[in-house]
Amino acid sequence: MNNITLNIPSIMEKADLAKTKYWRQNFAARGILDQCNKVKNDFIEDFLYHPVTKEILAGPTSSNTSGTLGGYGNLFSFIGFEKDQKPIDDILNLLLPIEFDYFFSQKTEVTIYVRNFPAIDEIWNATPMPWSDGGGRSWAKGIESGISGLNYYVNFERELKSKASRSGYGLELNSEKFRKTLSDRQTNQDSTSFKLRRYTPTSYITMLFQGYRTRLNKLLSPTNKIPLFRLAGLLK
Amino acid sequence: MKPQFQHKLATSYLLWFENYFFKKSEAYSLQTGTFTNFSDDRLPPEYNAFGVPFKQLMYDSSFANVYIPSGLYVDGNFLPFDNENYFLDYENGRFVGNGIPTGSQITGTYTAKDVNIYYTNDTEENIVLNVQESIDRSVNNVHSSYYDPYQQKMPAIYLSNQISQNKPFAFGGMNETLTQGKAVILTYNSFELDTIMSIFADTYNENIPLVDFDAHPINEFGSPKTGYYSYNDIEKTYSKQIFIKNVVTTKMSDRIRHHNLIKFLYIGFVDFELSIFRYRS
Numbered sequence: 001m002n003n004i005t006l007n008i009p010s011i012m013e014k015a016d017l018a019k020t021k022y023w024r025q026n027f028a029a030r031g032i033l034d035q036c037n038k039v040k041n042d043f044i045e046d047f048l049y050h051p052v053t054k055e056i057l058a059g060p061t062s063s064n065t066s067g068t069l070g071g072y073g074n075l076f077s078f079i080g081f082e083k084d085q086k087p088i089d090d091i092l093n094l095l096l097p098i099e100f101d102y103f104f105s106q107k108t109e110v111t112i113y114v115r116n117f118p119a120i121d122e123i124w125n126a127t128p129m130p131w132s133d134g135g136g137r138s139w140a141k142g143i144e145s146g147i148s149g150l151n152y153y154v155n156f157e158r159e160l161k162s163k164a165s166r167s168g169y170g171l172e173l174n175s176e177k178f179r180k181t182l183s184d185r186q187t188n189q190d191s192t193s194f195k196l197r198r199y200t201p202t203s204y205i206t207m208l209f210q211g212y213r214t215r216l217n218k219l220l221s222p223t224n225k226i227p228l229f230r231l232a233g234l235l236k
Numbered sequence: 237m238k239p240q241f242q243h244k245l246a247t248s249y250l251l252w253f254e255n256y257f258f259k260k261s262e263a264y265s266l267q268t269g270t271f272t273n274f275s276d277d278r279l280p281p282e283y284n285a286f287g288v289p290f291k292q293l294m295y296d297s298s299f300a301n302v303y304i305p306s307g308l309y310v311d312g313n314f315l316p317f318d319n320e321n322y323f324l325d326y327e328n329g330r331f332v333g334n335g336i337p338t339g340s341q342i343t344g345t346y347t348a349k350d351v352n353i354y355y356t357n358d359t360e361e362n363i364v365l366n367v368q369e370s371i372d373r374s375v376n377n378v379h380s381s382y383y384d385p386y387q388q389k390m391p392a393i394y395l396s397n398q399i400s401q402n403k404p405f406a407f408g409g410m411n412e413t414l415t416q417g418k419a420v421i422l423t424y425n426s427f428e429l430d431t432i433m434s435i436f437a438d439t440y441n442e443n444i445p446l447v448d449f450d451a452h453p454i455n456e457f458g459s460p461k462t463g464y465y466s467y468n469d470i471e472k473t474y475s476k477q478i479f480i481k482n483v484v485t486t487k488m489s490d491r492i493r494h495h496n497l498i499k500f501l502y503i504g505f506v507d508f509e510l511s512i513f514r515y516r517s
Contacts, residue, residue, distance in 0.1 A: 129486065136486025137505065145416065146399055148360040201399075 029102040032112055035219050036100040043212040044095050048088075052143055052204055056081075057088050068143075068200050078199065079139045080130045080151035090126045091140065091205070094118040114216070123205055143204040239449035241413070241517055246397055247452045248478060249417050249510070250355050252444040253395055255296060255467040260435045263350040264294050266303055271331045271342040272381040284338050287330040287382025290348035291389040295326040295453070295460055298468040308344035310336060319463040327458035328385040351428065352392045363394050363420050364503070390501060391423040393432065397510075405513055414481070417508035422501045429502040433485040436506045443477040445470055446512065482509035 051066040055075045060083050062074045081087055097116040124138035271286035294302045307316035317323050321334035396418050402411040423429045453465035488503040
């Protein structure tokens with residue numbers, strides 16, 4: 001019968017080393033997760049403090065602080081949202097669920113990944129024009145590429161009809177009368193809420209997305225791709 | 237002034253759109269009937285106009301089942317078109333003849349478009365407002381046997397191309413030119429609207445031949461310049477392609493439409509993202 005000689009100090013050393021390595025890997029991964037979460041929070045903060053977001057959040061009584069309408073009216077009314085509508089929530093609902101996590105894919109490798117990172121198309125799909133039947137054109141994309149005055153026209157018409165019904169008599173809204181009322185409104189220097197102005201496109205979601213995607217990619221490994229980041233050998 | 241890339245793009249987009257739409261929808265009908273005389277002070281005094289109760293007529297010979305007339309019967313005698321003195325104004329649905337007496341009995345067969353297509357530089361809101369005006373005018377000026385010339389008629393599709401930008405693509409100065417092509421659709425019923433939207437939603441990844449500006453087939457009288465036009469020839473002649481990178485279709489909801497002045501019209505929009513790789517000219 002052969003005796004087995006155990007080199008206890010050596011085993012203990014290796015066990016400690018393994019424990020330490022595991023602990024170090026965990027620690028490093030958690031550190032990266034914290035940084036990822038910071039990027040996410042910065043992303044949401046930048047989105048919420050973007051001049052366009054702030055103007056829309058301010059609702060139908062705000063002024064055109066983003067300058068996209070030449071200082072007249074405001075984006076909330078120009079796009080044509082209902083007064084109780086919260087269009088920014090539709091985007092926030094896609095950004096808030098972003099999560100980061102990690103797992104040990106091999107003894108010396110940790111994979112960090114992101115859950116629920118929306119594709120840019122998901123943002124466009126979640127932000128349909130208020131006059132549409134729920135799909136198609138996105139107001140968020142329109143902020144970047146241009147928004148026609150159609151929303152303004154629809155809203156103006158609704159405003160006239162609503163005034164007519166509130167006053168208790170039917171307004172005979174024919175084309176000639178509508179055009180005259182529209183023209184009067186546009187030439188009235190005191191009126192800012194519905195003054196028809198050309199919309200000037202500005203950078204918005206796409207720029208934020210690209211910026212934060214780059215930050216996340218830099219933070220992780222050179223080869224990573226959203227939604228899966230691979231930290232090959234980084235924690236050896 | 238020399239035509240530029242945008243002119244070529246607009247011509248290419250319009251010709252492709254028309255051909256693609258009528259090829260897929262077959263939204264046209266064969267008609268036989270009388271042409272009714274009316275006055276048009278924009279025509280030279282020696283020319284007389286005779287209209288039909290349809291607006292735009294088909295002139296693209298690339299469709300096997302579309303009849304393109306080569307002439308009409310004037311007082312029972314066949315009069316062939318010569319593209320100068322006797323021709324069809326396909327844009328305004330009428331025959332124009334030099335020296336044809338106003339009392340002549342003119343009959344013939346032609347193919348009428350069920351949906352009219354216009355190219356415009358106007359904004360969406362102006363298109364909608366102008367449509368109201370045009371409908372008001374046409375209501376006050378109803379003719380049972382012809383339509384007044386130069387006025388637009390529903391159902392209609394208004395095409396335009398808007399914002400264009402260049403992005404670097406390859407060394408040596410090659411750019412990707414991205415252009416927004418738009419179509420505003422106004423129809424009398426949701427079936428027509430859905431047909432048009434469905435056809436163009438499927439144009440994602442299609443190619444459009446980039447044609448020369450002077451390839452537009454229609455002259456100032458609304459008649460083919462050479463007397464004959466086929467989009468098949470265009471496709472064979474021009475090899476450079478514009479790529480449809482993305483298409484988005486949007487319908488105005490009934491909730492909004494019912495508040496609208498033109499609530500009897502169904503309104504939709506098609507937004508194309510057109511891409512082409514090119515060097516600056």
